[in-house]
Amino acid sequence: MTTTTPTDTPGTPDTAAERPSWLRDHSELGVSLILLLLGGLVLTDALTMTVDVAQRGPVGPRTVPLVVGAGLLLVAVLLAVDVLRGGRGEAEGGEDVDLSEPGDWRTVLLLAGVFLGFAALIGPAGFPLAGALLFWGSAYALGSRHLPRDPLIAAALSLLTYVVFDTLLGVPLPGGPLMGVL
Template sequence: MTITENRPEPGPPAPGVRGWLRDRSELGVSALLLVVGLLVVVDTLAESGGGTDSDPIGPRTIALVLGGALLLLAALLTIDILRGGRGEAEGGEDVDLEAPMDLRTVGMLAGVLVATAVLIPLLGWPIAGTVLFAGATYALGSRNFPRDLAIAASVSLVTWFVFDGLLGVDLPGGPLMGVFGA
């Protein structure tokens, strides 16, 4: 049994190049994977610096492997699509495919992301992360403010300690830098 046997039969072909592309709209995902994979590989190869005596492989290896994997996925997806493979339509029983997009929720989530980007350099990650996580829970419908704020602050602090303290990834601490000294 091949992968394409379980897929629905495509409808009658639409006329012209636009119709051909419309029937194979998944090629857009392939193109995106290709572009991102090329960006990762080209940027990694352009970076100077490699391994050291203590780490002969260096950080470039992981980036090259990920970029190569993205390129391979783009090629495999393109081949599948050109052979007639089609993505399966959303079949979730709790999803109303006819319902319009909730622009209010999308707008609130976008606002929270922009606010986080603005707040990170000003207040540091722990506070900006708390705004991000608590704001996202509010935008998605939770109204238990004390619990959401406590969880958001905990997650934000834990990620800051892990990345800044343990992994050595410099995240700005803001006013908490003096308190915790991480």
């Protein structure tokens, strides 16, 4: 005959580490806090913006930031109320992700380095060269190892992006020293 102890009953955690904590059950409150802070920042920035008095029409430069900031605050409050009432976000059903596996920090750090390198190089080297390094570095960090093909595709994408934004859309991007040659 076997006897069961209170810790052997199904559904009860054996250790304190397995017991769900209040913060873990309400982790979405962190997202709500971030949205609240972001909404407050946007509203503060919009309300302290200097605006030309000779404004044409009812919609001025403050309108969109005020609407976005108010929307962020509203979503933050609604999310917090939902979480405190017991609501939980659904797990992603379309992803085939094993949550027990650790994150791929090598890829994350490589991508962060590529973006920081792009930010540092865009001024002195110009968009075409910095963009090519961004596209090629991102492809490399994400696993592509086609060395003859990837830099060529990255250069073509970068030049195409530069031409579309700088010439067709009228958004000036730094050309760098290569644009004086071309």
